[in-house]
Amino acid sequence: MTPVPGKNQSDRPRSDRVTNLGSAVFARIRRFLTASLRRQWTLGAASVYTVLIGLFIFDLVVSQKEFLERQSERHAVNLSRLLAVSSRSKLIANDRIGVAEMLHTLATDRDVQSIMLLSPQGEVIGHEDPQRIGTLVEDAVRQKLRQEPHQPVVLLSNPLKVDVATPILDQKRMIGWARIILDRQVNQDEWQRVVRNGWICTFAAILIGALFARWMAHDMTTELYQLLKVAEATRKGRRNLRAPDARPDELGQLATGFNRMLDALTKKERSLIKIQHRLESSRQEARNAARRLSVSHAFMHQERNKLHTILHSTREGIVITDAQGEIILINPSTERLLQKSSEQIETEGFDQLVDDPDFIRNCLEHEEDGRSFTRSYKGRILHFYASTFREEGAPVGTAALIRDITEEERLKEERNEIIDRAPFGIVVTDDHGIMRVFNPEATRMFGHAAHEILGQSISMLIPEDLRKRYATRFETLLHPASGDQMTQETLAFESDALRCDGIRFPMRIAVNRMQLDGRAALVGMIVDMTEEKILQEDLIRSEKMAGLGGMVAGVAHELNTPVGIGITAISELQDRTADFETLLQSEGISEEELLSHIDSTKRLVELVQLSLGRTAELVQNFKSVITDQSSERLRTFRPRASVEVSVQTLQHEFESTGLSIEILCDDSLEIRNDPGAFTQIVINLLSNSLLHGFAPGASGHIQMAFERQEDELRFIYRDDGRGMTEETCHRMFDPFFTTRRDQGSRGLGMHTVYNLVTQTLGGTISCQSQPGQGVCIRIHIPDLLKES
Known part of the structure; x- marks a missing residue:
């Protein structure tokens, strides 16, 4: 048949393009789905699982909706029957008030939209809304009520509400209708919740099914991917990989055969490589021999030039x-x-x-x-x-x-003369603590002759109870920890030394690390502090007395308030008692006056008790501080309690300021040392911050933190006050150094703190500060519990 020119012939190329496009899309989708067994298994299992779960959820949602509608109708019928039975006696007795109360009670149900009682003719004789009483219901409702007068009637049922009427009978005589209209919004919400949950369950089930199918597909195809991975690695030259062949199925048999093939290829390849290596080794040995000869000649020429340079330079x-x-x-x-x-x-x-x-x-x-x-x-x-x-x-x-060595000999003689004429003792020890130098001043100080003491251990000059501490410090200076960026080159401290007659004396020593015959050694410069200690003790005693005087003034100031309140309360109590006695003797008293007198008496007695209790607490704290400061014996104490007592002692000085004090310390923390010295340190630090760290009336914050580490107590004192320059921070522990001499400061407070920490408590103290950034004082106090 010859095609007829027209519309169909002109549209044929377009339909061909659509067909080709559809074929291309279908081919691409097919390639995507068939690209791997894992993807085919996953998509197939997930699709079947999705259809089955979707049908199940759809049937469940429809059944739930029908169930909720039937349940709401039964609920409406039961409520209308309950209303009919309950209102029958009230209608017979014409109890309008009882009917209204009953309807109002039933109307409080959240599902009830409307509730009423009707006459047989459809007139409203009871309603939760009093304005509806006496009106007629709709004609359609009256018509339906007349058709079925002796059984419950469902007047209306839709997704939004259900309208039910039940006859009210008196011995088979109709006296009215009980009508209930229920709101189905709650059922509608419940059904929507079921639908929503159904969708959620559907998606969850689909996801779980897809994951399960993915896992099954992964388990089946992992072995194939392993074979591909080993094949690719073998192609790139790696011969040590083998496919896992533990599976008993066909995949395991395939992997076993593949591994046997790789073993055979590897064996052949190794034999070829050995032959190649032997050939390459022969060529390399020949090249190396020629290279060694050339290097040896060049090295000999270079060494000869070096020797000539060394000899002539x-x-x-x-x-x-x-x-x-x-x-x-x-x-x-x-x-x-x-x-x-x-x-x-x-x-x-x-x-x-x-x-x-x-x-x-x-x-x-x-x-x-x-x-x-x-x-x-x-x-x-x-x-x-x-x-x-x-x-x-x-x-x-x-x-x-x-x-x-002419110059060396001259310097050695000068050095020996300097050591012999030095006004302080000089002792040099090697890395084993054996003394190698002992100058005349050291002989005068310790009483040992140089020829007797040289070659002996430095422990002869140290009291037995301090040898372990000295050994630790010297060992740290001689052999610093590797990688320690804070390695000390000088160690300076104050302690006791031992004369040849066994008498101890205080000394100040500065120890430096040096080299002696190519080995590490220590040189110590020693000063006898006997006279200086006597002067320091006098200064500390005067500082303690000055601090005690200030403490007494503060305690007196604190005691003045509770004692004054107590005296005022006692005076008022006396006056009220006299007035009560006069009233009792002259006119007699009423019960109200007696109760008033008893209440005021109780109030005044409680006020007196509080004042006396505060007074007793202040006196007890004062006694505790005085006892600690007057006693220099070691005992176990709790740092937090001592700090709190010190803060209460200085409370009167901080009342007019905006300073807050924070104590960071475990209540159960205990150490063994001198509590009096510890209390004096805290008081001096607080007084120093109050005088130097803050302007009068300024606000600020003081923090005292305590922590035990190994066998020592670490005390960190901080304030956020003015701070200090580097020079002031360096000199703050010097005696008589102060920046407030015009305000009466004598410069002994922080010097006393330094002596109490280093001498009395046997610890260390350091200070860090910058202008405008406050001060940070670190104190390490040893716990002498084991030494006791």
Whole structure:
């Protein structure tokens, strides 16, 4: 048939394009679905699972909706029957009030939209809304009520509400209708919730099914991917990978066969590689031999140049002889030191320069290394040192080294003179604590003669109870921890020392690390502090008395308030008692007056008790502080309690300021040391912040933190006040140093703190501060519980 030109013929190319496009899309979808077994298994299982779960959820939602509608109708019928039974007696008795109360009670049900009682003719005789009483209901409702007068009637049922009427009978005589209209919004919400939950369950089930299918597909295809991975690695040259063949199924058998094939290929490849390596090794050995010869020649030339440079540039004279003692080399420094030319030295012979003419010969014949001596030569002091060269154990020559030590000897004499004339003791020990230097001032201080003490242990100068502490400090200075960026080069502290007669005396010592004969050593500079300690004790005693005076004034100020309140309360109580006695004797008293007198008496007695209790607490705290400061015996105490007592003691001085005090300390923390010294330290630190750290009336914050680490208590004191310059921070512990001398400060408060920490408590103290950034004082106090 010849095609007829027209619309169909013109549209054929377009339909072909649509067909081709559909085929391309279908082919792409098919390629996507069939790209892997894992994807096919996952999509197939998930699709089936989705259809089954969707049908189940749809049926469940429809059934739930029908169930909720039937349940709401039954609920409406039951409520209308209950209303009919309950209202029958009230209608017979014409109890309008009872009917209204009953309807109002039933109308409180959240599902009830409307509730009413109707006459047989459809007139409203009871309603929750009183304005509806006496009206007629709709004609359609009255018509339906007349058709079925003796059984419950469902007037209306839709998704929003249900309207039910039940007849009210008196011995089979109709006297009215009980009508209930229920709101189905709650059921509608419940059904929507079921629908929503159904969707959620559907999606969750689909997701779980997809994951399960994915897991099953992954388990089935993992072995295939492992085979592909091993094949790809083998193609890239890795021969050590093998496919896992633990499965008993066909995949495991396939992996076993694949591994056998790889083993065979690897074995063949290794045999070929060995042959190739042997050939390559032969070529490499030949190249290496040629390279070694070239390197050896270059090295010998380089070493010869180095030796020539060393011999001609060194300041020491060098003379080299052969095995017969004949000179074979003399460097320029030898000519300068001996003030002779090399020809003169060779002509005269090297043996003529030394006192021992057999100096070189003995080195060669007796193989004595390290022979040396010193002699004066033309106004200089020369040191000669000789060493023997050997080949296969036999001497083949000597090398003599000549050094000019004139300047060294002069410096050594000056150093010895300085040490001997030093106004303080100087003791030098090696890394084992053996004394190597003991100057005259140390002899005067300790009573030991230098020739008796040298070669002895430094422990002879240290009391037995302090040796362990000294040993720890010296060991840290001699052998600092590796990687420690804060390594100390100097250690300065105050402690006790021991004279030869066994008497202890206070000293101040500064220890530095040095080198002695190429090994680590310590040099200590010692000052006898006996007289200084006597002066310090006097200063500390005066400072304690001054602090005690201020404490007494503060306690007196604190006691004045509760005592004054107590006296005022007692006076008022006396006046009220006199007035009560007069009233009782003259006119008599009423019950109201008696109760008023009793209430006022109780109030005044409670006020007196509180005042006396506060007074007793202040006196007890004052006694505790005085006892601690007057007693210098060691005992176990709790730092937090001591700090709180100290804060209460100075409370009157902080009342007019805006300063807050924070104590960070565990209530159960205990240490053994001197509690009096500890309390005095806290009081002095608080007084120092109040005087120097803040302007009068300024606000600020003071923090005291305590923490135990190993066998010591770490106390960190901070305030956010003015702060200090670096110079002030460096000098704050010096005696009589103060920045408030015009305000009566004597500069002994922080010096007393330093002495109490380092001497009385045996601890350490340091300070950090910058202007405008407050101050941070760190105190480490040893816990002497084990030593006790």
